[in-house]
Amino acid sequence: MFFQQIRTQIFLTAAGLTALTLSSNAIAIPFNAVDARSMAMGGTGTASAYPGAAPVFNPALLSHFDKDERAEIIVPNIGVTAFADPGAIDAFQDIDDENYIGNITTAIDNINAGDNFSSNRDIFIDNSLGLTRSLVDLSNKPFNFSGGVLFSAAIPDSNFGWAVYSTTDAIVETTPIISACDKTLLAKYAALASEWDSPSDIQPNVEITCPAGRRIQITDANAMLIDPKHDLSSSVFLAGVGISELGFSMAHAFETDAFRISIGFTPKAVFLKTYFSRPTVQELDDPNFDIGESLRSTTNTKSDFNLDAGLALDFFEDRSLTVGIVAKYLLPKSYRTATFRTAFGDVSTKFNLNTQTRVAVAWKGPLGITLASDIDLTRNAGYFTGIDTQYAGVGVEFDVVNILRIRTGFRGNLLDEGDAAATIGLGFNIVDVVHIDFGGQIGENNAGFATQLAINF
Known part of the structure; x- marks a missing residue:
């Protein structure tokens, strides 16, 4: 991972x-x-x-x-x-045990494929928030x-x-x-996903702005979700x-x-x-x-x-x-x-x-x-x-x-x-x-x- x-x-x-x-x-x-x-x-x-x-x-x-x-x-x-x-040990252990990155990628693939939208949306939100908490604990340790x-x-x-x-x-x-951008990206991505009740709620070409002004695209022109791990800085x-x-x-x-x-x-x-x-x-x-x-x-x-x-x-x-x-x-x-x-x-x-x-x-x-x-x-x-x-x-x-x-x-x-x-x-x-x-x-x-x-x- x-x-x-x-x-x-x-x-x-x-x-x-x-x-x-x-x-x-x-x-x-x-x-x-x-x-x-x-x-x-x-x-x-x-x-x-x-x-x-x-x-x-x-x-x-x-x-x-x-x-x-x-x-x-x-x-x-x-x-x-x-x-x-000690904080870094616990954070790394949490990331390993929970498999946040793998679960996020799988959930996005399933959402893009139209499989069990609500269930995979919840999996994506839970793992994004969990990874965000661990990143906060891990930062600068x-x-x-x-x-x-x-x-x-x-x-x-x-x-x-x-x-x-x-x-x-x-x-x-x-x-x-x-980076603060990584934590913001995951938190905002999860917040946005919580507003989706069906695939039709996902809009194309959605962007998120990081604290330093960096803009990251999270959906493409076809309203397909983009895996956030590729934009981690x-x-x-x-x-x-x-x-x-x-x-x-x-x-x-x-x-x-x-x-x-x-x-x-x-x-x-x-x-x-x-x-x-x-x-x-x-x-x-x-x-x-x-x-x-x-x-x-x-x-x-x-x-x-x-x-x-x-x-x-x-x-x-x-x-x-x-x-x-x-x-x-x-x-x-x-x-x-x-x-x-x-x-x-x-x-x-x-x-x-x-x-x-x-x-x-x-x-x-x-x-x-x-x-x-x-x-x-x-x-x-x-x-x-x-x-x-x-x-x-x-x-x-x-x-x-x-x-x-x-x-x-x-x-x-x-x-x-x-x-x-x-x-x-x-x-x-x-x-x-x-x-x-x-x-x-x-x-x-x-x-x-x-x-x-x-x-x-």
Whole structure:
């Protein structure tokens, strides 16, 4: 069906675009890194990350570890997440379940053939109004996909802890843009049909005017009904960005009688590759239209420089309580995609890399227990059409005799109650050298998975 094809195209293209950006030759990670341990512990890490992940959570942690903390290499960490607006899920499900488009087409064919006029007129009206309601619910509801890869080598030390890392993060944001004309067309068509008591009531060459002044013919010269799906002008907004970083993190700790404070910095090269497309529903329905080619034709690349900074304060004699704060992208930047040519003119979009800050606390307790909590201090806008986020998360880890690590937690978006997830994961320590970690998150409207292979020496 027509809108089923749109939904399928959204998911297939987003998956392909994620793979495309991840395979680019640049290397980075977004603020909410898809680290396997972090994902399993509610997205925490600013005060609790291990050395290998410290560069992407808080570089100050490289000088906060105990003296016996060993170097760590991550080779690699891979994670993916997805979010769909709850209203969009319900609207798509309603369109699928009710088969509005198919019923409208069948009813029009039957009316034009003179079969059971009253019954098919009612079917047409009911399905047109039902589709209109679903389109209203579907309009401008985002679908977000992301995937990340991290490589790092870290040597923690209180005097000079350091790490080199490279990450690639692909973000895809896609949104159905349902035009006001489509909703008006269906509503007016249904209202007009309610006035017909017999085929003789249908007038030839009837037109409907949309809010923007566009005129659409709904009957031909022979008073035959024209299927409205051919005049739908809705489109799909699809934009993606591969944000890649190559960075060097460094940290130093200062000891006092009351606490230890670690300060860390990460100068980094940032590489960006953007894609943008906004095909109409007719283009998506055209077998000759290649969405992949339309995206490749709008590829835009950019390189830049940025800086992260962080603090970590360790309290108590055993330094078991840590408070961390980090600021990423201290140099805010704005970027614009290449243009995409449409029947209505050339269009493009922009996105910002704004400074993001997060504060956290972690406690290492007895019996191998670690408790952690992170919260964003800034409201972080979606890159294109994605929802704004301000995450808060809590997590716990239980280290069973340094062999098995059991983790769980919860992450929620303070700006959107529908964006919440329970998290869980496991970590395996093999001969105290090789670490394999798995993490997952699941919510009513989102899901994610991450895995990591790390080596200590």
